[in-house]
Amino acid sequence: xxxxxxxxxxxxxxxxxxxxxxxxxxxxxxxxxxxxxxxxxxxxxxxxxxxxxxxxxxxxxxxxxxxxxxxxxxxxxxxxxxxxxxxxxxxxxxxxxxxxxxxxxxxxxxxxxxxxxxxxxxxxxxxxxxxxxxxxxxxxxxxxxxxxxxxxxxxxxxxxxxxxxxxxxxxxxxxxxxxxxxxxxxxxxxxxxxxxxxxxxxxxxxxxxxxxxxxxxxxxxxxxxxxxxxxxxxxxxxxxxxxxxxxxxxxxxxxxxxxxxxxxxxxxxxxxxxxxxxxxxxxxxxxxxx
Amino acid sequence: xxxxxxxxxxxxxxxxxxxxxxxxxxxxxxxxxxxxxxxxxxxxxxxxxxxxxxxxxxxxxxxxxxxxxxxxxxxxxxxxxxxxxxxxxxxxxxxxxxxxxxxxxxxxxxxxxxxxxxxxxxxxxxxxxxxxxxxxxxxxxxxxxxxxxxxxxxxxxxxxxxxxxxxxxxxxxxxxxxxxxxxxxxxxxxxxxxxxxxxxxx
Amino acid sequence: xxxxxxxxxxxxxxxxxxxxxxxxxxxxxxxxxxxxxxxxxxxxxxxxxxxxxxxxxxxxxxxxxxxxxxxxxxxxxxxxxxxxxxxxxxxxxxxxxxxxxxxxxxxxxxxxxxxxxxxxxxxxxxxxxxxxxxxxxxxxxxxxxxxxxxxxxxxxxxxxxxxxxxxxxxxxxxxxxxxxxxxxxxxxxxxxxxxxxxxxxxxxxxxxxxxxxxxxx
Numbered sequence: 001x002x003x004x005x006x007x008x009x010x011x012x013x014x015x016x017x018x019x020x021x022x023x024x025x026x027x028x029x030x031x032x033x034x035x036x037x038x039x040x041x042x043x044x045x046x047x048x049x050x051x052x053x054x055x056x057x058x059x060x061x062x063x064x065x066x067x068x069x070x071x072x073x074x075x076x077x078x079x080x081x082x083x084x085x086x087x088x089x090x091x092x093x094x095x096x097x098x099x100x101x102x103x104x105x106x107x108x109x110x111x112x113x114x115x116x117x118x119x120x121x122x123x124x125x126x127x128x129x130x131x132x133x134x135x136x137x138x139x140x141x142x143x144x145x146x147x148x149x150x151x152x153x154x155x156x157x158x159x160x161x162x163x164x165x166x167x168x169x170x171x172x173x174x175x176x177x178x179x180x181x182x183x184x185x186x187x188x189x190x191x192x193x194x195x196x197x198x199x200x201x202x203x204x205x206x207x208x209x210x211x212x213x214x215x216x217x218x219x220x221x222x223x224x225x226x227x228x229x230x231x232x233x234x235x236x237x238x239x240x241x242x243x244x245x246x247x248x249x250x251x252x253x254x255x256x257x258x259x260x261x262x263x264x265x266x267x268x269x270x271x272x273x274x275x276x277x278x279x280x281x282x283x284x285x286x287x288x289x290x
Numbered sequence: 291x292x293x294x295x296x297x298x299x300x301x302x303x304x305x306x307x308x309x310x311x312x313x314x315x316x317x318x319x320x321x322x323x324x325x326x327x328x329x330x331x332x333x334x335x336x337x338x339x340x341x342x343x344x345x346x347x348x349x350x351x352x353x354x355x356x357x358x359x360x361x362x363x364x365x366x367x368x369x370x371x372x373x374x375x376x377x378x379x380x381x382x383x384x385x386x387x388x389x390x391x392x393x394x395x396x397x398x399x400x401x402x403x404x405x406x407x408x409x410x411x412x413x414x415x416x417x418x419x420x421x422x423x424x425x426x427x428x429x430x431x432x433x434x435x436x437x438x439x440x441x442x443x444x445x446x447x448x449x450x451x452x453x454x455x456x457x458x459x460x461x462x463x464x465x466x467x468x469x470x471x472x473x474x475x476x477x478x479x480x481x482x483x484x485x486x487x488x489x490x491x492x
Numbered sequence: 493x494x495x496x497x498x499x500x501x502x503x504x505x506x507x508x509x510x511x512x513x514x515x516x517x518x519x520x521x522x523x524x525x526x527x528x529x530x531x532x533x534x535x536x537x538x539x540x541x542x543x544x545x546x547x548x549x550x551x552x553x554x555x556x557x558x559x560x561x562x563x564x565x566x567x568x569x570x571x572x573x574x575x576x577x578x579x580x581x582x583x584x585x586x587x588x589x590x591x592x593x594x595x596x597x598x599x600x601x602x603x604x605x606x607x608x609x610x611x612x613x614x615x616x617x618x619x620x621x622x623x624x625x626x627x628x629x630x631x632x633x634x635x636x637x638x639x640x641x642x643x644x645x646x647x648x649x650x651x652x653x654x655x656x657x658x659x660x661x662x663x664x665x666x667x668x669x670x671x672x673x674x675x676x677x678x679x680x681x682x683x684x685x686x687x688x689x690x691x692x693x694x695x696x697x698x699x700x701x702x703x704x705x706x707x708x709x
Contacts, residue, residue: 045346052651083566086346100652116350123653134350140702141657152352158699159657172352176661176695195695196664216668216688237675237684280672280688305560305569312556317548324549334555341559345568407533411540413547435541460506467533 034069038082043133046111047118048089054106055121055142059113059130066110073102116151132169143178161197179218194218202289205230205273216280223289224268231271234264238281244288297357301349308345315358316341319365325432326369328421336372340365366433366447373425407470419469427462434459496520501527509534658703665699668692 040063048055053071065087069078075095081088091105104124111117116133119126123141132150143161146153150169155162162173163181171187173180175194182190185203188210192199195216202223205211211230213220217239224230224245234241240262247266264286277284291299291310299307319340324333344361351360420428429448433439434455439447441455448455496504496516501524504517508531521528563569672689679685 045350052653083568084342084346084562086566086568088567103651116347118349123651123657136350141653152350154352158661158702176699177657177664193691195668195692216692235684237682237688278684280668303569305563308563308569309556309560312559316556317550320551320555321545321548325544334551337551338555338558338562342562345559345563346566407536411536413540413544416537416540416544431541435538436545438542438545456506456510460509463509463534463537466537467530470533470537 032071032074032078034067034078034080036067036080038065038067038080038087039063040065040082040087040112040115041085042112043085043114043116044112045086045116045118046089046109047086048107048109048120050089050091050105050107050121050124051093051103052100052122053091053104053124054127055109055119055124056107056127057109057111057117057119057129057131059115059132060110061113063112064110065112065115068108069105071105073098073104075102076105078105078107134169162192180213204228205275207272209273210276211273212276214278215282217282218279219282220277220279220284222275222277222284222286224286225289227269229269229272230275231267231273232264232275232277232286234275234277234284234286236262236279236282236284239279239283241277241284241286243286245286293357297348297351300345301351311344312341315361318358319361322362322365322432322437323369325417325420325436326373326429332372336365336369340368343368362437363447366437370429370448373429407467407474411470415470415473416466419466419473422469423462423465426458427465430455430458431462431466435463498524498527502530505530505534509538658699662696662699662703665692665696669696 042063044065046057046065065082067080067087067089069080069089071078071091075093075098077092077094079090079092089107089109093103095102106124111131113130113132115131117128117131117135117137119128119135119137121137121139121142123139126137126139126142126144127147128135128137128145128149129147130149134152135146135149135154137144137153137155137157139155139157139160141159142157144155144157144163146155146162146164146167149164149167152170153164153167153172155171155173155175157173157175157178159177160175161178161180162175163183164171164173164185165183167182167185167187169187170189171182171185172191173193175197177196178194179197180192180194180199181202182192182200183202186206187203188206188208190201190209190211190213192201192212193214196218197215198218199213199215199220200223201211201213201221205224205228207229213222232245232247234243241264243264245266245268247264247268248271249266264284277286291307293311293314296307296310296314300311316337320333320337323336323340324330327333327336340361344364347364351357420431423431430444433444433447434441441452441459444450444455445452450458496519498520501517501520504514505527507514508517508521521531560569669689669692672685672692675682675685676689
């Protein structure tokens, strides 16, 4: 069949060829892709060890674990295998010389909502949502974002930040320089410790709840509403405490005569929850929500 | 190896530590399973399942309760899951007792013997009587009177109300009383018949 | 109040066993042998149940063998962690030494915390505690530095985010320790400063251990 160059503009064909050439010249973003699916029983345990990358874990209503992994370098290998009701996901290093970009592997993992998770991801990010089982997350520089989770969540990070929204389980977070944000949570037990990071607590105070926030420097910001009820002890050894809550002055069992600290003890409304705030030289703010 | 050390090493996958934890707790877990299900084969199976679940989850143990308490609760849950499977799909405590027990309550034998259970209750007879209880009564009695759980803990474990747990416990004890009385009467009958046989032979 | 009969008493027997003594039930039990016997029987059953817990049976050896076989199959029992950390055997030798020093530090810290219960310890004793803790921390750090000098392999694994974060946070923790030590010297009786210092030591030991892992990658 003869090709007509008169009715179809040449530039269309030429640009089409150019696009094809360009696509061929640009290397694929992720050359290596793994997708594996496992059938599990109730309360499966999923572990992940990854040096660097984005890790996203969410839930679905199937009794299955789906692992999708992408990485660009042949110098690492991603692997997922099942042992009983446990799925282990690991990134293996295959080369002695490897750059930070080559080290990176990204994971999207979908699990039953009653799963337990153990995640170790040194750098990048970790996002977890809609999981009700217990979780243990360890990072060095990776930030951790949790949303709509229940269960007992323990996060240990060196410099990564931690944010938890609408979480209902027990929360324990340890960081050195990362910030901690706890927003819209409905948890009865929170422990957050960071050395130089800031801590924000802006959620519900449940009756008999215990909320302990501790830092070395930086700010601890607690938001409360008129209807909240808590017993508070707040001490900043060399910083200050800025309080807007009208507290009933104690008769407080834990009151210690301050020496060099700036301290505050008292009950707000009936004092149902327990709030313990401490800082070495940072500022503690107990502010009313607008 | 002390338990705390074994726990720490087991969280790192140390084989000897796993074995040590098993040695420390296997009797208690097995005895609980045996009391709840009444036969050794099933108790062995449940013990195995409880420890496997424990070892799979051991890395998530936070120390917020005593380790033995954590293990014990896990074992109880394993047993209850098995009992529930045996009676059908997820059943509540109310559904694993016999219907006539629920409606009729304990046998009210007002005309029955004035004599109480003679002396201290024999361990073997008590275990036999426990084995004859309906599943729901047995669970509550073993958890409360034998294992020492409080009603609020039982209610949480079994998914029932505290009032229901108390009621089931009382019915369990009343049923055990009837069973133990029957056992005593049967033994007394056997003794009388044996005596008559001996006299006849003489 | 009308006199209680046996049927009514039986209805109250559950509460009786729960510790509630209805006055009518009490007076009925004192007069009625049958109902008094009922209560005695129920209490005997309760006690016998508790005594049952004292006798525990041991499962046969095959139970452990089956558990162990399954754990090995699931690779929950393994001699060494799989994955990227296991490649650096030199650090496996180094880490027990670090762990030992860390343990000393924890012991020192625990002793120190024990002192919180008794604020009347002499200032001299508290100064000794601080010196001991500092010496322990120094040995932990020396062990780490030696490890780095002799065990760093030619492996060029670079996770720059991780390295930078660890170094930055080590500086943060060192600064914290320095400030806390100063505070403890100024006010040895202040439990809170000692608590912060102990936390800082613990963070440093954890950080050094993490750095040792990271060096090996």
